[in-house]
Amino acid sequence: MNTHANPWPGLGAVVLGLVAAMTPVFTVASLATPVEHELHLSGVGFGLLLSGFYALTALGSPVARRVAGRFPVPILLLTMCAVSVVALVLATRGVVGLAIALLLAGAGNTLTQPAAARYIAARIPDHRLSVATGLTGAALGAAPLLPGLLAGLVAEPYGWRAALIVAIVVPVAAAAVSPLAKAGIAAPVAAEAAAPRKVGRGLVWWTVGAALATIGSNAVASFFVQLGTTAHLSPALAGTMLSVSSALAIAVRVAAGIRADRAPRRNPRAVAVMMASGALGLVLISLGHPVTFVLGAALAVAGGWGWTGLLLTAVMRVLPGQAARAGATVQLGLFGGAAVAPLAFGALSAAVGVAVSVLVIAGVTLLGALAVERGTATLFRKPGGRTPVAVPVPQGCAGR
Numbered sequence: 001m002n003t004h005a006n007p008w009p010g011l012g013a014v015v016l017g018l019v020a021a022m023t024p025v026f027t028v029a030s031l032a033t034p035v036e037h038e039l040h041l042s043g044v045g046f047g048l049l050l051s052g053f054y055a056l057t058a059l060g061s062p063v064a065r066r067v068a069g070r071f072p073v074p075i076l077l078l079t080m081c082a083v084s085v086v087a088l089v090l091a092t093r094g095v096v097g098l099a100i101a102l103l104l105a106g107a108g109n110t111l112t113q114p115a116a117a118r119y120i121a122a123r124i125p126d127h128r129l130s131v132a133t134g135l136t137g138a139a140l141g142a143a144p145l146l147p148g149l150l151a152g153l154v155a156e157p158y159g160w161r162a163a164l165i166v167a168i169v170v171p172v173a174a175a176a177v178s179p180l181a182k183a184g185i186a187a188p189v190a191a192e193a194a195a196p197r198k199v200g201r202g203l204v205w206w207t208v209g210a211a212l213a214t215i216g217s218n219a220v221a222s223f224f225v226q227l228g229t230t231a232h233l234s235p236a237l238a239g240t241m242l243s244v245s246s247a248l249a250i251a252v253r254v255a256a257g258i259r260a261d262r263a264p265r266r267n268p269r270a271v272a273v274m275m276a277s278g279a280l281g282l283v284l285i286s287l288g289h290p291v292t293f294v295l296g297a298a299l300a301v302a303g304g305w306g307w308t309g310l311l312l313t314a315v316m317r318v319l320p321g322q323a324a325r326a327g328a329t330v331q332l333g334l335f336g337g338a339a340v341a342p343l344a345f346g347a348l349s350a351a352v353g354v355a356v357s358v359l360v361i362a363g364v365t366l367l368g369a370l371a372v373e374r375g376t377a378t379l380f381r382k383p384g385g386r387t388p389v390a391v392p393v394p395q396g397c398a399g400r
Contacts, residue, residue: 007123007124007125009180010073010119010123010180010181010182011119011120011123011124011132011135011136011181012177012180013074013077013174013177013178013179013180013181014073014077014115014116014119014136014181015135015136015138015139015142016139016170016173016174016177017076017077017080017081017112017115017174017178017181018112018116018136018139018140018143019139019142019143019170019174020080020081020084020170020171020173020174020175021080021081021083021084021105021108021109021111021112021171022109022112022139022140022143023084023088023143023146023147023167023170023171024053024084024087024088024091024101024102024105024167025050025053025054025102025105025106025109026143026144026147027088027091027146027147027150027163027164027167028049028050028091028098028101028102028164029050029144029147029222030144030147030148030150030151030163031147031150031151031155031160031163031164032046034155034159034160035098035160038160039094039095039098041095043346044343044346047342047343047346048343049098049099049102050102050342051339051340051342051343052099052102052103052106053102053103053105053106053109054106054335054336054338054339055106055335055336055339056103056106056107056109056110057106057107057109057110057331057335057338057339058331058332058334058335058336058338058339060106060107060110061110061113061114061328061329061331061332061335062328062332063110064110064111064114064324064328064331065114065324065325065327065328066324067111067114068111068114068115068118068324068327068328069114069118069324072182073115073118073119073122073181073182074178074179074180074181074182076111076114076115076118077115077174077175077178077181078175078178079108079111080108080109080111080112080115080171080174081171081172081174081175081178082108082171082175083104083105083107083108084105084108084168084170084171085168085171085172086101086104087101087102087104087105087108088101088164088165088167088168088171089101089164089165089168090104091164092161092164092165109335110331112139112327112331113136113312113327113328113330113331113334114323114324114325114327114328114331115327116133116136116312116327117312117316117323117324117326117327117330118323118324118327119181120132120133120136120316120323121316121321121323121326122323127261128261129261129264129313129316129317130256130257130258130259130260130261130264130267130309130310130313131254131257131258131260131261132257132309133257133309133310133312133313133316134253134254134255134256134257134258134260134309134310135253135254135257135309136309136312137253137257137306137308137309137312138249138250138253138254138309140249140305140308141246141247141249141250141253141305142246142250144242144246145243145246145247146167146170147163147167148242148243150163150166150167151163154166198378198379199318199319199379201375201378202318202375202376202378202379203315203318203319203329203375203379204375205371205372205374205375205378206268206311206314206315206329206333206371206372206375206376207329207330207332207333207336208333208368208371209271209272209275209333209368209369209370209371209372209374209375210311210330210333210334210337210368210372211332211333211334211336211337211340211368212337212364212365212367212368212371213275213278213304213307213337213365213368213369213372214333214334214335214336214337214338214341214368215337215338215340215341215344215345215361215364215365215368216278216279216282216300216304216341216361216362216364216365216368217278217300217301217304217305217365218337218338218341218342219341219342219344219345219361220281220282220285220297220300220301220304220358220361221242221301221305222341222342222345223342223345223346223349224238224241224242224245224297224301225238225242226354227285227293227297227354227358228241228242228293228297230288230354230355231285231288231289231290231292231293232288232289232290233290233293241294241297242301245297245298245301245302246301248298248301248302249301249302249305249306251302252302252303252305252306253305253306253308253309256270256274256306256307256309256310257309257310257313260310260313264313264317265380267310267311267313267314267317268311268314268372268373268375268376268379268380269373269376270307270310271307271310271311271314271372272369272370272372272373272376273369274303274304274306274307274310275304275307275365275366275368275369275372276365276366276369277299277303277304278299278300278303278304278305278365279304279362279363279365279366279369280296280299280362281295281296281297281298281299281300281301281303281304282296282300282304282358282359282361282362282365283296283358283359283362284296284299285297285300285358286355286356286358286359286362287355288355304365308330308334311330311333311372312326312327312330315329315330318379341361345357345361348360348361
């Protein structure tokens with residue numbers, strides 16, 4: 001493998017593979033109304049099916065870490081794409097098919113972060129690490145865009161099953177470019193160095209922080225239109241705001257990555273600040289006014305989701321040479337929180353109302369920021385002092 005070849009086309013293939021892995025769940029979610037009506041599903045039942053995707057991704061992350069370390073990245077991407085194609089077809093086969101499809105897609109999605117981290121560690125120069133992880137994080141913002149279009153342009157005239165079949169174009173396109181993501185075969189998992197106890201404790205705090213913050217951002221993303229109408233916006237305007245916020249989230253991830261590469265030691269602090277901005281956005285949304293909703297949505301979706309790539313960079317720096325483990329660690333927090341969010345927010349809003357529920361998840365998001373700060377203190381401060389310790393550089397990136 002020519003390690004001096006341009007790594008960015010391969011990274012583009014990785015990003016498209018991540019979008020493909022998320023396409024089944026986002027397409028199904030965008031078709032909630034016709035699917036629930038035709039299959040006689042309640043909102044709670046539909047939410048349970050979606051939560052199955054996120055839960056399986058979180059629970060399967062430790063296994064995915066080991067699998068991702070044994071196969072070339074293009075093989076991992078092809079596997080993710082093939083699983084997505086099968087899942088989209090299965091989802092057209094009634095309630096049972098839909099349930100199996102989302103679980104299967106969740107299993108395929110377990111490979112996303114470990115595969116992305118593998119490629120980045122092997123091919124991306126260290127001074128571009130954060131912008132690379134920002135681009136992979138942007139896949140989460142880009143993944144809902146096509147499903148949203150399919151819901152209006154295909155599902156309405158031709159039915160929701162037709163929309164699911166048309167969505168297959170995404171994993172097929174991703175599979176076609178997956179050979180670009182050549183990164184070699186990682187060292188066997190058995191050879192991974194044991195992390196110091198301090199690192200283990202710090203990563204636990206970061207994982208918990210990611211899960212808590214994701215509860216807030218995923219809940220507002222899942223119920224965005226409902227929250228917008230509560231704030232006296234029309235459904236059409238709220239839907240437009242969701243698309244604008246998703247685009248803003250993509251821009252924030254990339255811009256944050258570019259800026260973070262100038263001062264990589266500040267990445268963990270930037271993660272905590274962005275989580276806190278997401279909490280502030282949720283507080284503004286809870287006020288129920290159109291103006292505060294627009295401002296709050298920008299903070300909650302863009303700022304509250306913008307930290308994912310920076311967290312992956314930070315974990316990669318404290319786990320040098322263990323990229324798959326770093327990706328699985330971040331993934332466990334992200335999708336663990338995402339699995340809890342829809343059901344928890346739905347049940348809470350039914351019990352105490354939307355405004356109070358949004359304030360509660362704002363508090364949860366703020367706790368996530370505090371957990372990340374606690375993990376940073378554990379990892380980067382010497383015993384008895386406040387001086388940051390040296391941040392390791394991932395193996396394979398230095399000097400490129």
